[in-house]
Amino acid sequence: MKRLFLLATALIMMSVPAFAANHLPGKGVEVKPARATWDTGYFQEALVRAGLEELGYKVDKPKDLANPLFYQAVMLGDIDYWTNGWFPNHTSQMPKHSEERVEIVGYVAKAGGLQGYLVSKKEVEKYNITSLDDFKRPEVMKAFDSNGDGKADLTACPPGWGCEKVIAHHFDVYGLDDYVNPIKAGYSASMADTIARYNAGEPVFFYTWAPNWTIGKLKPGKDVMWINVPKIIPREAQKPGVDRMTVSGIEGAVTDPLKAGFVVSDIQVVANKEFLKKNPAAKKFFEV
Template sequence: MKRFFLTSLLIIILAFPAFSYQELPGKGITVRPARATWDTGYFQEALIRRALETLGYNVKKPKELQNALFYKSVALGDVDYWANGWFPNHWGQTPKNFKKKAGIYGTVVKAGGLQGYLVSKSAVDKFNIKSLDDFKRPEVKKAFDANGDGKADLVACPPGWGCALVIDHHMKVYDLANDINLIKASYAASMAEAMARHQKGEPIFFYTWAPNWTIFKLKPGEDVMWINVPKIIPRSSQKGAEDRMTVSGVKGAVTDPLKAGFVVSDINIVANHKFMEKNPPIKAFFSVFSLPLEDINEQNTKMYEGEKSEQDIQRHVDQWIEKNKEKWNSWLEEARKAAK
C-alpha cells in the first residue's frame, strides 16, 4: 500500500508541471503591449491583455503611443504588439525597415475602419438620396438646412483631423461648396445637436467612422443610411488605394457596393516578428481573435456615456467574456495547443 501511494504521488508530481505548462504557457514571460491614443480602440486591447494574463503571461500596462511612434517602437522591439493597426491607412506611417522587423498577425475587424457619410433613413426614403450629388437639389438642401443659410448642414470634422482634409477635397471635386455647410466645431458637441434634431424627427447628415458610438446610437439600416460619393476621385494621399474606397457588404448602405470616398481599412493586430517567433501561443491567439464591429460600437457607447475608467473597461471585458464564453474558451484552447 505504501509503495502504491508513493508511486501515485510521484506520478502526480511529474504530471503537474506539464499540466501547468499547458494551462499557463506564458508563465514567467513578460509582454509589453501598446495601445492607440484614441479611446475607441481601448476595448480590443483590454480583451487581448486579459487573454494573455489568463494564459499566464505577465502583461505590462500598455504604452499609449501615436501611430508613427508605435510602428517605430515595435520595429525596434521596444514594445511587442498593439491591436490598433488600420491598414492600408497606416502603411504611410511605418518606418522603411518595418516589414523586416514587424507585421500584421491578426484581423480584429475586416473592413472595420469604415468612414463615410450618413443620412437619416426617413430622408433617404423620402428624397431618394443616393450620393452627395443629391444635396445639390433644392428640396434636399432645404430639408437639411438647420441654420437658414440655404445650404444643407453636414456634421464634418474639426480642423486638424485627417478626415477634414478629405471632406474639403470632396466639397471641391464634387462642386458642393455652395450646397453643403460644413460644421467643423467640436465633433462630440455637433453630434449631440444632430442627435437632438433626430429625436425631434428632423433629418440629419453627418460624417462618421467605425468603430464609434454614433453608429450604435444611430443604427445603419434602421435610423440612418450610408450614402455614396458621386464617383471615386482620390486625394493625393489616397492614390494607390482606390480599390479600398469602394466596399461591399456594408450594413445600411444605400447601394452595394458603397462608394465611401474614404479608404476603408481593416483593424489589425501588429507585432514584432522576433516576439511572435518566441511565443507561439500568442501567435495562435492573435490568428483567431476577432470582434463584431457592433460589439466595439456598443462598448464605445458606454465609454461615451461616462463609463471610461480602467475599472469600467475591465468590467466591460468581464461582461463580454460572460456573453461569449464558448468563443473565448476556444481561443484560449487554440493558444494552449500551440504550446504543446
C-alpha cells in the same frame, strides 16, 4: 465581428486551468500596448490584452494615441503593439521605412471595417438624396445648416484620424468646400450632439464606420441611410483597395451596390518586430 468571436473563443479556451498552470510563455515579460482614440476600438484592445495576460504577460494599461503618434512610437519601440490598425486606410500614416521595424500581424476583422456617410432617412426621402453631390443643392444645404453659415453641416473626423484625410480628399475632388462644413471636434461628443439633434427631429449628416455604437443608436434603413460618393476617385493610399470602395448588400444603403468612397478595411494588430521576435507566443496569439 466573426473574427472577434473567434478571438473570444480562443481566450476562453486559453483560460483552462491546466493551460494556465503549465504553460505561461509570457511570465515575467512586461508589455506596453496602445489603443486608438476612438472608443469603439477599446473592446478589441481589451480582448487581446486579456489573452496576453492568460499567456502570463504583464500588460500595462494602454496608452491612448492618435494614429500617427502610435505608428511612430511602435517603430521606435516605445510601444509594443495595438489592435487598431485599419488597412489600407492607415498605410499613409506609417513613417517611411517603418516596415523594417513594424509588422502587421493577423486579423481582428478581415474586411470588417465599413466606412461612409449617413443621412437621416426622412431627409433622404424628402430631398431624394443619393450622393454627396446632392448637398450642393440650395434646399439641401439649407435643411442641414445647423449653425447658420449657409453650408450643410457634416459630423466628420477629428485631426489625426485616417478618415480625416479621406474626407479632405473628397472635399477636394468633389468640390464640396463651398457647400459643406466638416465638423472636426471630438468624435464621440460630436456624435452625441448629432444623435440629440436627430431625436429632436432635426436632419443629420455624418461620417461613421462599422462596427460602431453609432449605428446601434441610429440604425441604417430605419433611422438613417448610407449615401454614395459621386464617383470612385481613390487617394494614392486607397488604390490597392479600390475594388473594395464599392460594396454590395449593405443594409440601409440608398443603392446597391453602394459607392462608399472608403476602402472596406482590414482591422489588424500592428506590433514592433523586435517585440515579436522575443515573444513568439504573443505573435502566435495575434495570428489566431
